[in-house]
Amino acid sequence: MSQEIEIEFKNLLTKAEYETLLEKLPFPKDGMKQTNYYFETPDFQLRNNHSALRIRKKNNLYKLxxxxxYQGGLLETHDSLTEDEAIEWIKNKPIPKEATTNQLNKMNIEISDLQYYGSLTTVRREYKENGLIFCLDYSTYNNVEDYELEIESLDRASGLKALGKVLQTFGISKKETTNKIERFFSSL
Structure with missing residues (x-):
């Protein structure tokens, strides 16, 4: 089973703040495009379990x-998909994959109850420093554009410290920032 713990800190940005960070921090000039396809049950069982399910297309590879x-972070469970399998999911014909299906079963969620709700496309730029991954994201979904700084860390303390330092250095206010899937569903 492919699983990992993710600890991340996010802050929404204005377009000007995004452009400042792009210019002043060592982000690459060109970003990588990725598209998230989001799934949920009609009665929002995933959200009620504080969980989320997506397929991400990145570099022509698909990952469910x-x-x-999980313990101050997120437990991510992954399964690889072929392009044909991803297309079936998007057509509301989900194909069971072992790792994610096992976790869904623990929440009493039937794979047949899952429905495709839409997609969000992100152009991501990232660099690594002191064991942290700094991500600068420009996302589009449902006629919405947003900009976000995300820092992935191995522990809460170093991630919070790094986020605070970037925000203070560039005079960016701390904003309550929900994750992409929450922002996507709020835009429906």
């Missing part, structure tokens, strides 16, 4: 990921 709360 279930995110669940």
């Amino acid at each position: 990921t279930l995110k669940e709360p």
